[in-house]
Amino acid sequence: MELTERKKQILKVVVEDYIHTAEPVGSKTIAAEMGGSVSSATIRNELADLVEMGYLEQPHTSAGRIPSPKGYRLYVNELMERQKLTIAETERINQALQMKMEELSRVISQAGRAVSSFVNYPAYVAAVGKKNLCASRFDLLSVDEYNCIVVMMMGDNRVKSQLLRLQLKVEAGQMADLVEQLNRHFTAIPADEMNRRLMEMAEEMSPQMFLLLSQTVSYAVDVLEESGRREIITAGTNQILKLPEFRDADKAHELMGFLADDKESLPVPDEGPMKILIGPENVSEALQDTSVVVASYDIGDDMRGLVGVVGPTRMDYAAVAARLTGFAEGLSRLFGKELPPKEDTQT
Amino acid sequence: MELTERKKQILKVVVEDYIHTAEPVGSKTIAAEMGGSVSSATIRNELADLVEMGYLEQPHTSAGRIPSPKGYRLYVNELMERQKLTIAETERINQALQMKMEELSRVISQAGRAVSSFVNYPAYVAAVGKKNLCASRFDLLSVDEYNCIVVMMMGDNRVKSQLLRLQLKVEAGQMADLVEQLNRHFTAIPADEMNRRLMEMAEEMSPQMFLLLSQTVSYAVDVLEESGRREIITAGTNQILKLPEFRDADKAHELMGFLADDKESLPVPDEGPMKILIGPENVSEALQDTSVVVASYDIGDDMRGLVGVVGPTRMDYAAVAARLTGFAEGLSRLFGKELPPKEDTQT
DNA sequence: GTTTAGCACTCCGGGAGATGGAGTGCTAAA
DNA sequence: TTTAGCACTCCATCTCCCGGAGTGCTAAAC
Numbered sequence: 012m013e014l015t016e017r018k019k020q021i022l023k024v025v026v027e028d029y030i031h032t033a034e035p036v037g038s039k040t041i042a043a044e045m046g047g048s049v050s051s052a053t054i055r056n057e058l059a060d061l062v063e064m065g066y067l068e069q070p071h072t073s074a075g076r077i078p079s080p081k082g083y084r085l086y087v088n089e090l091m092e093r094q095k096l097t098i099a100e101t102e103r104i105n106q107a108l109q110m111k112m113e114e115l116s117r118v119i120s121q122a123g124r125a126v127s128s129f130v131n132y133p134a135y136v137a138a139v140g141k142k143n144l145c146a147s148r149f150d151l152l153s154v155d156e157y158n159c160i161v162v163m164m165m166g167d168n169r170v171k172s173q174l175l176r177l178q179l180k181v182e183a184g185q186m187a188d189l190v191e192q193l194n195r196h197f198t199a200i201p202a203d204e205m206n207r208r209l210m211e212m213a214e215e216m217s218p219q220m221f222l223l224l225s226q227t228v229s230y231a232v233d234v235l236e237e238s239g240r241r242e243i244i245t246a247g248t249n250q251i252l253k254l255p256e257f258r259d260a261d262k263a264h265e266l267m268g269f270l271a272d273d274k275e276s277l278p279v280p281d282e283g284p285m286k287i288l289i290g291p292e293n294v295s296e297a298l299q300d301t302s303v304v305v306a307s308y309d310i311g312d313d314m315r316g317l318v319g320v321v322g323p324t325r326m327d328y329a330a331v332a333a334r335l336t337g338f339a340e341g342l343s344r345l346f347g348k349e350l351p352p353k354e355d356t357q358t
Numbered sequence: 359m360e361l362t363e364r365k366k367q368i369l370k371v372v373v374e375d376y377i378h379t380a381e382p383v384g385s386k387t388i389a390a391e392m393g394g395s396v397s398s399a400t401i402r403n404e405l406a407d408l409v410e411m412g413y414l415e416q417p418h419t420s421a422g423r424i425p426s427p428k429g430y431r432l433y434v435n436e437l438m439e440r441q442k443l444t445i446a447e448t449e450r451i452n453q454a455l456q457m458k459m460e461e462l463s464r465v466i467s468q469a470g471r472a473v474s475s476f477v478n479y480p481a482y483v484a485a486v487g488k489k490n491l492c493a494s495r496f497d498l499l500s501v502d503e504y505n506c507i508v509v510m511m512m513g514d515n516r517v518k519s520q521l522l523r524l525q526l527k528v529e530a531g532q533m534a535d536l537v538e539q540l541n542r543h544f545t546a547i548p549a550d551e552m553n554r555r556l557m558e559m560a561e562e563m564s565p566q567m568f569l570l571l572s573q574t575v576s577y578a579v580d581v582l583e584e585s586g587r588r589e590i591i592t593a594g595t596n597q598i599l600k601l602p603e604f605r606d607a608d609k610a611h612e613l614m615g616f617l618a619d620d621k622e623s624l625p626v627p628d629e630g631p632m633k634i635l636i637g638p639e640n641v642s643e644a645l646q647d648t649s650v651v652v653a654s655y656d657i658g659d660d661m662r663g664l665v666g667v668v669g670p671t672r673m674d675y676a677a678v679a680a681r682l683t684g685f686a687e688g689l690s691r692l693f694g695k696e697l698p699p700k701e702d703t704q705t
Numbered sequence: 706g707t708t709t710a711g712c713a714c715t716c717c718g719g720g721a722g723a724t725g726g727a728g729t730g731c732t733a734a735a
Numbered sequence: 736t737t738t739a740g741c742a743c744t745c746c747a748t749c750t751c752c753c754g755g756a757g758t759g760c761t762a763a764a765c
Contacts, residue, residue, distance in 0.1 A: 037728055052738050055729070073729045073744045116463075152497050152509065160517050162499065162509055170507050172519040249595070249614035252607045260599045260607065267596035384757055399709050402758070420715045420758045708765070715758075724749080735738075 035075030127247025202235035269297035382422030474594025616644035
């Protein structure tokens with residue numbers, strides 16, 4: 012059977028109507044919405060074909076039709092009109108992203124909340140950390156004979172520091188030596204190599220020096236590993252409670268539990284700026300009845316962030332996609348401008 | 359009318375039964391639970407008295423009784439037996455708090471999740487930041503002629519640092535001078551005085567120096583203000599969906615919205631280690647039908663943290679109180695041991 | 706005076722029909 | 736190929752009904 016232009020039009024009407032009403036769409040409604048050029052009987056014939064082809068489903072005989080995942084997929088790929096944001100909306104997005112220099116993670120989570128309240132679905136955000144980040148420079152500032160401050164600059168120009176309580180007394184000369192060793196042997200290598208390097212050096216130096224060195228290195232490893240880890244933050248999970256498909260408390264609980272605990276398995280776009288996953292296209296068990304739209308944006312050189320939205324398969328793809336793009340662009344600009352040159356990420 | 363010992367016993371049975379079943383408790387059940395020493399008819403007489411006195415309520419004639427807020431209050435104050443945690447539970451709590459040195463906020467939020475999953479209610483946690491925190495030491499590390507690293511140590515021995523892009527070229531001599539100025543004039547004063555001090559110094563120095571100084575100071579102010587702000591984190595809000603009192607999606611949505619957006623207005627214990635607020639004792643509109651149990655613990659010298667739990671008025675106060683105490687002690691130990699002496703809070 | 710048995714009464718919750726509306730599928734005609 | 740017409744299906748809603756749980760009261764027993 013062929014998918015005629017009219018069939019596509021009908022599918023589009025069904026999808027868009029169902030998105031807004033969450034009720035099966037009947038032939039009469041469709042006929043009216045298509046301008047009355049054809050009768051409802053004709054529509055009915057077409058609908059039967061669309062069901063047979065797998066684009067629509069029927070909850071039961073004598074009910075209207077609802078789109079199947081395959082139907083949504085076709086809609087998203089071909090039928091959906093790319094929505095433009097109004098100037099006011101763009102304005103609002105940028106305003107929501109207007110924030111002072113703060114901890115990266117806080118900026119991210121605030122963005123998540125903004126996205127969620129914008130699209131009225133749960134949102135998730137993440138900064139995908141740089142893998143294999145290296146230290147680029149070490150400093151030690153003496154506080155007293157048992158305490159010093161480690162300062163470590165990393166490849167992405169972020170700086171981290173901490174007060175270190177030394178396990179033994181240390182003199183100025185040793186300190187300088189230590190810094191020298193650190194900068195010579197422990198810069199420009201990834202965290203997982205640091206421990207190996209440290210072991211190699213064990214024999215060549217005094218036990219005291221080694222102790223101090225290993226204390227510092229272990230701090231460096233911690234920090235680098237922490238920045239490599241990517242953390243996903245969810246926001247606005249309670250939005251789903253407004254949706255008719257989650258009236259059932261158990262269903263809502265399941266999804267919310269997933270969003271709270273298993274967020275690591277939320278989809279990340281592999282390439283391309285945007286990805287849409289519909290119902291069973293998701294791998295996670297808990298997302299089989301939901302759709303996910305996720306956009307990515309650039310942060311630093313080879314770092315990427317992402318903003319995503321989780322909703323029912325009946326989600327307003329066009330609106331969500333447009334807004335998500337707006338946010339991704341805004342965040343890209345925010346990080347592109349503020350982070351590298353002047354207000355670098357904070358310690 | 360007098361509140362006899364037997365009335366109290368009956369009240370206790372009603373509260374504890376209702377806590378576990380969420381169903382009105384009938385006279386027969388009570389009689390059975392009290393060992394059959396009195397008949398249900400006697401209990402009925404007593405129940406009528408308790409209703410009249412305001413300790414119990416009746417959803418409608420010919421239904422069992424449920425405790426009123428006043429009833430819960432009496433229960434919490436007098437009747438509740440202080441529960442002891444088993445060794446296994448204490449073990450589990452300490453295990454849940456076993457974490458590597460990480461960002462303070464992350465430790466806190468992880469603790470929140472642990473608490474929530476322990477008691478099966480939403481939890482909230484916060485570190486109440488030190489007000490009027492001051493810088494205790496500044497350092498500047500030159501990177502190149504346009505960039506340097508600011509390192510600031512604070513009164514609580516935490517260290518923060520950041521790469522600073524200078525607005526003009528700077529020489530080694532100036533840098534030393536700058537550090538000297540910073541350490542002389544901007545340590546041991548709170549953030550809100552820094553700007554004033556800066557203004558006073560404007561005239562006494564060259565415009566170039568002033569520019570550099572103000573850049574550094576503004577960083578310091580940002581950091582100090584940020585640490586003073588207290589942030590409350592909620593976890594496990596979806597737990598409420600399991601409770602029969604929140605089967606209604608609207609109710610659940612309202613409370614979850616509150617926990618997500620207005621968490622700042624969640625109660626903080628003013629003094630004493632633990633506080634219990636029952637139903638209308640809460641100020642927040644959204645908490646009128648819920649109870650809050652909150653415990654506090656010490657962090658540093660004059661810093662306090664808190665862990666709290668939000669649940670239905672029918673919450674298992676004894677169990678929650680015991681576990682919360684356990685967590686508070688664990689966190690107290692965690693911070694008391696790890697933070698000040700050795701693994702100080704991270705930059 | 707307090708406790709208990711007995712009994713009529715109330716109220717809720719849930720199941721069984723009954724009803725009507727929305728929508729379909731099919732047939733036959735245009 | 737499209738359309739009008741019609742019988743049919745299925746769901747949602749409403750009402751009604753009934754049983755069970757629990758009460759309040761009264762009168763007798765302790």
